[in-house]
Amino acid sequence: MFEATPIFSLLSKALDHAALRQAVHTANIANAGTENYSRLEVIFDSRPTLAEAADPSSGDAFFLDASRPRLVSTGEAVRLDREMALMARDAVRYQALLGAFERATGTLRMAIREGREG
């Protein structure tokens, strides 16, 4: 059922990306003192192919498959304060996505109960 509802696949993909960001910040902090370690960053390639963009039936696929996360080495050293700030920012984003998921679930629940509360 969730697969049939674009909002859920979209949100779960977004949550996956947010979790990957959290993992990368954690790895950067853990490796801050490691010799020759270069800071990692997640980059999202968002270039939809022409076919994907042109096909109107793949409305949500356009958004879902367009951004594939890729890990890149930035070549710079880890600065703990900066990394902590970025991690805090991305944690808030993750929680915002969870909130959106909750609301979407609430809407679906209401639809199942035919608009009745409780």
Next chain:
Amino acid sequence: MGMFSILDISAAGMDVQQARLAAASANLANSNTTANPNGEIYKPLAVVVHSAPAVSAQGLPVPVVARTVERDVPSRLVYDPGHPDADERGFVALPGTDPISSMLELISISRSYEANLRAFDITRQLLEKTLEMGGRR
């Protein structure tokens, strides 16, 4: 993806800081040691940290203590003729540890440990919130 394995990365980071703390503490504690049981002078310890590819966790690098090495730094000579370990000229050789550098190292270790702990805590909070998801009626 395994969000639980992010916690392992933070744990590895804290392990590394503990190893650094042990070495820095030993260096500071032995700053006035004139000889070990073999009669040799104490050599300051240094922890070499490498990153190993994680078994899980999206192939992200995990820090590991590669080895603890003894650093060859010149010893400090202090004139103390009455000391049992003094040489014929009255000089005692003390380890070449610099207490100020050791203190700075301790501050750096403390900050890194805190950062790893904070990362662990944020991940744990996110996991808890994720597990609560959809639980409300």
